[in-house]
Amino acid sequence: DEIDAVETEEQLHSIIARFINTGIFIFINWRVEPYVLDRGSYSIILDLPNFMLPSLSYYLDANEAGMREVLRTFLIDTAILAGYPRAEAENSAEESISIEQELAGWIAQENDAMPQAGPMAVNMSTLVERYPGIPWRAILTRLTDHCETVGFDCLQSVKRDADKFLFIDLSYLERLSFALHTRPARSWIPLLRHSLIHWAAPFLDSRFRNAEFQLRRGLTAGFLPQPRWKFCIQRTGEALPSMTDMMFVSKFFTPQDSKVGGEVIRRLKTSFIHRLQNANWLDDPTRRRALSKAESMALNIGAPNNYMF
Structure with a gap:
């Protein structure tokens, strides 16, 4: 109408x-x-x-x-x-x-x-x-x-x-x-x-x-x-991909799961950075660029805290 x-x-x-x-x-x-x-x-x-x-x-x-x-x-x-x-x-x-x-x-x-x-x-x-x-x-x-x-x-x-x-x-x-x-x-x-x-x-x-x-x-x-x-x-x-992801996480996972998962990926990121720091096949300029990218990686469990800027 x-x-x-x-x-x-x-x-x-x-x-x-x-x-x-x-x-x-x-x-x-x-x-x-x-x-x-x-x-x-x-x-x-x-x-x-x-x-x-x-x-x-x-x-x-x-x-x-x-x-x-x-x-x-x-x-x-x-x-x-x-x-x-x-x-x-x-x-x-x-x-x-x-x-x-x-x-x-x-x-x-x-x-x-x-x-x-x-x-x-x-x-x-x-x-x-x-x-x-x-x-x-x-x-x-x-x-x-x-x-x-x-x-x-x-x-x-x-x-x-x-x-x-x-x-x-x-x-x-x-x-x-x-x-x-x-x-x-x-x-x-x-x-x-x-x-x-x-x-x-x-x-x-x-x-x-x-x-x-x-x-x-x-x-x-x-x-x-x-x-x-x-x-x-x-x-x-x-x-609604983000919405459905959030509904799934909220239904099947607890806040404690988020803390545990967050700790796991933080340890993975730390380990990844450590390996870059000690990789003997990287020259110094390449290593610096790789470390800069690795350190800027955002970590999200289930869904990011903010959407669209």
Whole structure:
């Protein structure tokens, strides 16, 4: 209902932020990785979106019309299951695929040259200034609110406007920002609607699950559906790896286990450093670098004390 009620850019931004923080990477994807130019630092990689079809060529190649038809059938069937009239479901499916084709076309075009050293990190203020059509602050606010709700202190360096964001495709972000800012908010409803249904289908009743199976079978020869319970466990682990790790540790291990385990790995680290100090096959410069790295190794049992900066 909220998607179908979108009228303004503010409402559109709110939906996009909720999608991205739920794991529906409709326009952009982001992930946290070590920053290779600054050892010990982590950055948010701004990556390309997850499309409903697994390959850009399925959207752009005239010979792949069959794949687009498989997706079109899935979108129509699941929209009807969600309560939309057939005529609206058909029109919405066509518009959704058309939007994804356009996004895929932007990605396929020649992109800006990447610096030899890799992308340089920028801060939130720079993102907002360069790409105002993308709801950066709404995304950040929802993410940090989720962190605080479950007791985590995350993204503090981003709040301080530190340079934590790395670009994958500058040209794509420019086109996306311009389109989101200049086109009517309601023009994006078909893609929002079908992206949500596509993401949720495996978790809904057997009718949606069967439709999703037909989609996968049409795209991947020999695909067999998993039992529902196994699928749900797998998806939960993929979406919340740190959370599930912490739940496992808290259920099956005591605080005393953590102390014992911590002592074991501290002794292992001490032993490792001792061996480096006495390794006769290392020259002095190499030994110094190796010892510096070894001494900076962080030790975690079960889960780190802090997540994401």
